[in-house]
Amino acid sequence: MKIAIVGAGGVGGFLAAMLVRAGEEVFLVARGKHLAAIREKGICVELNGERICSKPRSLSDDPADFATTMDAVLFCTKGYDLENAAESVRPVVNAKTLLVPLGNGVGNAETLKRLFPDNPVANGAIYIVSHIRSPGVVAVKGKGAYVVIGVDGKIPEAVERLGRTLKRAGIRTKVSDTVTTDVWKKYLLIAALATLTSCYGKPMGAIVEEHRDELDAILHEILAVGRAEGAILDESNIARVIEQVAKVPYDSPTSMWLDFEAGGETELEQLSGYIVEKANVHGIDVPLMKKCYEALKKEGSPSSV
């Protein structure tokens, strides 16, 4: 399968290395010092004590250089880079090219559909804990990744095919016909914890122990918006998130809080602003999310100022 992967970071680098190793034709869009390092040594992933390095079929910071059209494009950038990334792949997209966002957020497929109204678009999410250790090298914590891709309703063959390809590459994958619910299940945890850790300037353990009422409140706000957006969610999903968060080491940050601390761009719009925007559309009250979103937009995280 000809697959373009845009973004060679924690998510895209991992997927590229696994897919290349499995013999897929991977066209990797990378930039800056990552591009130079990957050109020299391939894309490397450290997983289960092993380092796998492999050379993509083609590599560039400009997808037009690939000079061929793709069966699928996987978007693995941060949410704030998605639109630019999508515009950049136009030269390698034909009418059949399947477009799949894998970054955090539930509105990414909507964005791609707006930009490519005539293309097949699936939604997606990835469970992984990974980061760029050094240029061209991605370190993965734990056993690997779990990917969900799909649509709501009958699954098109292009999505089934991508699912088979990911599985053949050793990536645990679910091809879902209720993808809205699946992406919201992941989003519930990420949006709540990214927002609260950033808003209070405290790690996940402190949110569970010292801000339990706020955690409950924000999860209920996100749940209400998710349900209005068509996700099948109930109290059990909230209980599951609290159970999961209670198990992580006390000091665990979230990537959005780290991005606030680093003073760079953040996924605030995708992880907090999106809830406020959709709550307005549906006439739902989300006072805590709104308070945190507005404070973070104005002043950043308390520990980053």
Ligand SMILES: NC(=O)C1=CN([C@@H]2O[C@H](COP(=O)(O)OP(=O)(O)OC[C@H]3O[C@@H](n4cnc5c(N)ncnc54)[C@H](OP(=O)(O)O)[C@@H]3O)[C@@H](O)[C@H]2O)C=CC1
């Ligand atoms: N890493 C993780 O553990 C997880 C991450 N996620 C989500 O996945 C998404 C990606 O995260 P992650 O991989 O960690 O992010 P990274 O910052 O590690 O990687 C993103 C990469 O995309 C590159 N990029 C951005 N725009 C373009 C473009 N137009 N063309 C080519 N490359 C581009 C960035 O380059 P540059 O550095 O130059 O900006 C960067 O190297 C985010 O939404 C994140 O929240 C979800 C689950 C877990």
Ligand SMILES: CC(C)(CO)C(=O)C(=O)O
């Ligand atoms: C699961 C969690 C919250 C922490 O790794 C995450 O994925 C993130 O911070 O983006």
